Amino acid sequence: MSNCLPRITLIILFVAFSCGPSLAQSFGRVNGAVVGIGGRSSSRSRLFSVTINRYTSAGEIAELNTARQTSEDNMLNALSRLNAGRIIIGSNVGVTANAIIAEPWGDGGTKITVLYQRNVNFYEFRFGSRSQDFRFGYAEMFLDRNGRGEGTFIPAARIRLRDGNTWEVEDFGVFPARLMGLRGSGTVRAR
Numbered sequence: 001m002s003n004c005l006p007r008i009t010l011i012i013l014f015v016a017f018s019c020g021p022s023l024a025q026s027f028g029r030v031n032g033a034v035v036g037i038g039g040r041s042s043s044r045s046r047l048f049s050v051t052i053n054r055y056t057s058a059g060e061i062a063e064l065n066t067a068r069q070t071s072e073d074n075m076l077n078a079l080s081r082l083n084a085g086r087i088i089i090g091s092n093v094g095v096t097a098n099a100i101i102a103e104p105w106g107d108g109g110t111k112i113t114v115l116y117q118r119n120v121n122f123y124e125f126r127f128g129s130r131s132q133d134f135r136f137g138y139a140e141m142f143l144d145r146n147g148r149g150e151g152t153f154i155p156a157a158r159i160r161l162r163d164g165n166t167w168e169v170e171d172f173g174v175f176p177a178r179l180m181g182l183r184g185s186g187t188v189r190a191r
Helices: 004-025 058-070 072-080 122-126
Strands: 028-035 045-052 085-089 095-097 099-105 109-117 136-143 148-162 166-171 177-186
Touching (some): 045 109, 045 177, 058 072, 072 109, 085 109, 109 148, 136 177
Antiparallel strands (some): 028 045, 028 177, 045 085, 085 095, 099 109, 136 148, 148 177
């Protein structure tokens, strides 16, 4: 009996540490593939994943809109203070998904918009590339009631504000990439 007690304790600790924190930290997740349409990454596909820790509140969205009315730099500063999850492209560790917005779409589906501050590469600064002016990343996903769908991904974008509350997104590339085979898990529905 004394030999059995340490084994039971180890099993309980393993279950507590492997399941507990991951369930508490993640609100939902969307996985799929991103496929390039034009440019250097034409017809290449990579893994795509968004971990949703929370949805951006209406007050935070209003703050982003107010900041964008003054300048893109102010919107970038306001966005950098937010942390709603993580977006991962390929096999890297990803970047912080600063704003994640869920809205009802279609017949019981959900439209998820992800806005993040992208990492500008050293060579963009060094050689004065025009892409350094496109400092946002943007993804738009349309999931049906079963959590499956597709969307659009813009890795380098500019954001403009139209009519005070509509974001107009300009892509640095010729065409935005496609998000395909998306599957949502957890709570990815609009509230």
